């Protein structure tokens with residue numbers, strides 16, 4: 144108990160004093176997670192809308208893949224990206240400039256995109272499918288193009304789409320296995336909150352681990368607070 | 379009121395009354411192997427109010443969906459303003475001349491004013507504030523302009539749906555039992571507004587109703603749909619006083635056994 148309290152105190156001190164090691168990790172976590180969320184949304188929202196709004200051959204298969212992806216242990220997503228990018232892997236040997244190298248933040252973003260996209264697509268699909276089916280017909284009758292119909296339905300489903308983003312963000316913010324695997328937890332380069340907590344706890348630096356933990360908890364809280372606020376406005 | 383309908387039916391209009399807006403020939407619609415609509419010929423004339431009556435399940439709503447190009451016919455030809463409508467996508471320019479107010483108003487989750495502005499926004503018209511306000515006033519909705527559409531009563535919601543359609547000044551307004559389940563105040567306001575638009579703008583109206591009194595009050599001509607077939611189309615006066623088909627008489631007298 145004493146350790147916890149002392150750790151909490153020290154953690155808060157480090158945080159407030161602007162400790163460079165701690166803040167470097169916080170900023171990188173924000174960058175990696177933020178980038179992954181943006182890319183995941185750009186892929187997941189249109190994909191979810193497409194699946195919720197249209198019928199096309201192979202739709203069932205894509206749906207099944209997404210459900211599988213939603214339940215995929217993140218460490219497997221990490222493994223997949225690892226195999227893709229490693230020197231003996233599929234893309235790694237090509238050595239092209241636009242293919243991220245293993246143990247870089249870009250590789251971590253890629254793994255997180257793989258984790259978040261199915262979640263965002265799946266929740267968006269459910270939200271879109273939950274919109275009154277008569278709305279599409281009404282909007283079409285008012286002269287909407289197909290794109291305008293899709294946009295109107297997405298707008299009606301906006302709370303659900305927001306939930307999908309929160310779910311996606313939550314999953315990658317708290318994830319440790321995949322980023323450890325493809326990032327390697329390199330200080331000053333690929334160390335993020337979760338991998339840092341893992342390391343500092345192992346090292347016995349409980350105060351630092353707790354400080355990092357408080358930040359992670361705080362971020363998570365803020366994300367969810369923001370989401371509930373927005374939900375309240377939507378009512 | 380009967381008198382009104384009678385004279386209106388023969389009134390020469392400011393608009394070229396006999397110009398054809400729609401011509402349906404041999405139009406069929408099949409659902410799950412069952413033919414629910416089979417119309418040999420139907421003409422909708424410019425500037426008229428055509429009432430479509432018939433029992434539930436007759437195919438009235440299906441007919442309106444075809445007229446609004448929401449679904450293609452399975453056979454036959456629809457000619458709209460001289461354009462032959464095929465099975466392929468209908469040009470936006472034609473689609474945007476027609477709109478429907480459905481029996482159950484489906485509003486977007488925004489304000490009343492936002493809903494009324496919606497169709498204008500779709501057409502890229504940004505400024506229409508005065509037009510929107512005038513339309514809201516006309517349907518006694520001005521005091522609700524900033525209210526969330528979710529908080530409206532059934533009658534208010536249907537008036538918003540009507541305002542949202544009328545502000546587009548459509549060539550054709552399709553109404554699918556818009557006043558079913560509404561109180562007399564809302565029914566009167568909606569009927570009056572549609573009639574005014576028909577007179578002022580020359581809007582062609584196809585008004586689906588199962589209420590024959592409403593048809594008699596409002597329509598220039600009445601069409602009787604039964605089991606997907608057009609039994610009779612006639613001037614309102616003729617339809618109610620001297621129908622050709624005995625089934626029309628039976629329906630009008632309320633003797634029809636479905």
Ligand SMILES: Nc1ncnc2c1ncn2[C@@H]1O[C@H](COP(=O)(O)OP(=O)(O)O)[C@@H](O)[C@H]1O
Nearest residue numbers: 409410414432433434435436437438439440441
């Ligand atoms: N999308 C559909 N799929 C299958 N059957 C339909 C569909 N829409 C309408 N029907 C059937 O077509 C017939 C005519 O329906 P409808 O046009 O709604 O009649 P009305 O509006 O005159 O009550 C009904 O028997 C109805 O069950």
Ligand SMILES: [Mg+2]
Nearest residue numbers: 438439440554
């Ligand atoms: Mg109907």
